[in-house]
Amino acid sequence: MTNAEKINAFLDRAGVWFFLTTDGDQPKGRPFRFHLLKEDKIYFGTGTLKKVYRQLQENPHVEILAVDGEEFLRYDGKVVMEKNDDIAKAVLAKAPAMQKLYNEETGFRLGIFHLEGGKAEICTAMGQKEAFEV
Numbered sequence: 001m002t003n004a005e006k007i008n009a010f011l012d013r014a015g016v017w018f019f020l021t022t023d024g025d026q027p028k029g030r031p032f033r034f035h036l037l038k039e040d041k042i043y044f045g046t047g048t049l050k051k052v053y054r055q056l057q058e059n060p061h062v063e064i065l066a067v068d069g070e071e072f073l074r075y076d077g078k079v080v081m082e083k084n085d086d087i088a089k090a091v092l093a094k095a096p097a098m099q100k101l102y103n104e105e106t107g108f109r110l111g112i113f114h115l116e117g118g119k120a121e122i123c124t125a126m127g128q129k130e131a132f133e134v
Contacts, residue, residue: 017066077118
């Protein structure tokens with residue numbers, strides 16, 4: 001199993017997880033659910049009209065925090081925005097609820113991104129269980 005597959009499986013098990021950014025000097029966290037593993041990269045999406053999208057552009061360094069039972073995952077990296085329409089179509093195909101919001105009729109766009117240059121660690125309350133570069 002690749003490192004991206006390990007992270008993707010953990011996010012699947014967690015269901016809802018938290019995406020952490022900054023707004024100026026203030027930390028901001030919000031629940032996320034959507035992710036897509038394709039060609040060993042994990043893709044995420046958010047509306048280009050949302051504050052989180054602006055925050056990603058101003059400071060692309062982020063962290064994801066997910067909890068599954070007694071374990072938690074910390075996954076950080078630098079956001080890389082995607083310009084690939086095929087990825088956007090795959091994202092929307094996997095998330096029908098997002099199709100209703102992000103389409104030509106509404107005019108809202110979905111910003112797709114992945115993380116690079118980061119690390120992940122799976123921990124328990126007693127300490128680190130596994131750590132790896134992503």
